[in-house]
Amino acid sequence: MVRYLNIDTATRISKIGLGTWQFGSSEWGYGKPYAEQESQAIVRRALELGVTLFDTAEIYGYGRSERILGQAISGHRDQVFLATKILPVLPLPPIVQQRAVASADRLGVSRIDLYQVHQPNPFVKDSVIMRGMRPLQRIGLVGEVGVSNYSRGRWKAAEDALGGRVLSNQVRYSLVADGPTDDLIPYAERSGRVVIAYSPLAQGFLSGRYDASTRPSNRVRASSALFLPVNLERAAGLFRVLREVAEAHDATPAQAALAWAIRSPAVTAIPGASSVAQLESNVAAAEIDLTDDEWRALRDAATAFQPATGPAALPPLVRARLGR
Numbered sequence: 001m002v003r004y005l006n007i008d009t010a011t012r013i014s015k016i017g018l019g020t021w022q023f024g025s026s027e028w029g030y031g032k033p034y035a036e037q038e039s040q041a042i043v044r045r046a047l048e049l050g051v052t053l054f055d056t057a058e059i060y061g062y063g064r065s066e067r068i069l070g071q072a073i074s075g076h077r078d079q080v081f082l083a084t085k086i087l088p089v090l091p092l093p094p095i096v097q098q099r100a101v102a103s104a105d106r107l108g109v110s111r112i113d114l115y116q117v118h119q120p121n122p123f124v125k126d127s128v129i130m131r132g133m134r135p136l137q138r139i140g141l142v143g144e145v146g147v148s149n150y151s152r153g154r155w156k157a158a159e160d161a162l163g164g165r166v167l168s169n170q171v172r173y174s175l176v177a178d179g180p181t182d183d184l185i186p187y188a189e190r191s192g193r194v195v196i197a198y199s200p201l202a203q204g205f206l207s208g209r210y211d212a213s214t215r216p217s218n219r220v221r222a223s224s225a226l227f228l229p230v231n232l233e234r235a236a237g238l239f240r241v242l243r244e245v246a247e248a249h250d251a252t253p254a255q256a257a258l259a260w261a262i263r264s265p266a267v268t269a270i271p272g273a274s275s276v277a278q279l280e281s282n283v284a285a286a287e288i289d290l291t292d293d294e295w296r297a298l299r300d301a302a303t304a305f306q307p308a309t310g311p312a313a314l315p316p317l318v319r320a321r322l323g324r
């Protein structure tokens with residue numbers, strides 16, 4: 001049973017969506033069979049299960065993710081709440097508009113349900129970017145406008161600039177990146193907005209699949225301090241609590257981690273998946289209702305996990321990158 005957000009959108013938004021950065025991106029390293037076949041099978045299965053939210057970006061695989069996703073949803077357009085993002089390098093109004101048209105073209109659609117600004121631009125104000133967005137909404141090429149990696153203050157400023165709702169803020173949110181719990185999420189709950197949780201499994205870290213002797217090798221995770229052996233060891237306590245909570249629900253650690261992230265009615269998560277089985281497991285996580293005690297026990301275990309980051313993590317990261 002897929003669950004949906006209780007918010008008025010043209011197509012309802014599933015509590016678990018699908019992130020598609022993995023589609024056709026060399027940094028995830030899943031290869032050609034994944035880009036050509038598995039990705040199509042993952043989207044087909046997601047649609048069968050009732051998933052509506054599919055997230056991509058013009059930058060993922062330099063347009064390949066949008067193309068792969070567009071091909072996979074063709075014939076099912078009405079079942080989908082389709083989200084993509086502009087990389088706001090020089091987001092002047094005509095450029096925003098030209099880039100939206102190019103994304104829609106790659107996706108093979110005449111409407112982008114949610115068009116998100118991928119990052120706050122430090123130099124160009126939202127008043128400028130939103131001047132590009134407004135006509136896109138007026139002509140119907142864009143349904144809702146969203147932002148990503150925005151602070152609460154800048155999210156509100158974007159909304160003032162648009163003169164209408166900026167539906168969502170897509171941010172990193174998981175047990176090991178829980179900043180939004182006390183800031184963005186209460187704001188979204190109060191104001192009928194949505195937090196879209198990206199990397200809700202901390203890129204597979206919270207799956208319990210990896211330890212100091214079994215580490216993922218692709219580029220995304222080789223350059224992440226989280227996957228250093230020292231941090232996988234330090235996370236033993238967190239992994240133990242994740243396993244205990246998961247077992248109480250006859251679930252996997254990844255499912256418990258997702259259930260933790262989507263507990264608020266204002267949050268939807270968009271885990272990526274390397275297989276159909278993972279997608280099925282992630283969708284099923286929406287059925288898990290954690291108790292208050294379980295949610296807190298997980299948060300306490302995550303708070304107690306102090307990963308090596310910053311300068312301390314640099315030498316081992318370089319060694320890991322060089323395979324030593």
Ligand SMILES: NC(=O)c1ccc[n+]([C@@H]2O[C@H](COP(=O)([O-])OP(=O)(O)OC[C@H]3O[C@@H](n4cnc5c(N)ncnc54)[C@H](OP(=O)(O)O)[C@@H]3O)[C@@H](O)[C@H]2O)c1
Binds near residue numbers: 019148203277282
């Ligand atoms: N707005 C932004 O700035 C931004 C940034 C990053 C991501 N995103 C979006 O968020 C999406 C998700 O984030 P993400 O891909 O960074 O991280 P994620 O969803 O936390 O992790 C995805 C990875 O976790 C593993 N996994 C997934 N389901 C699993 C399961 N049930 N059991 C065990 N392992 C599982 C898979 O890797 P393995 O099987 O290889 O271990 C998968 O590729 C992206 O696809 C993208 O759409 C947005």
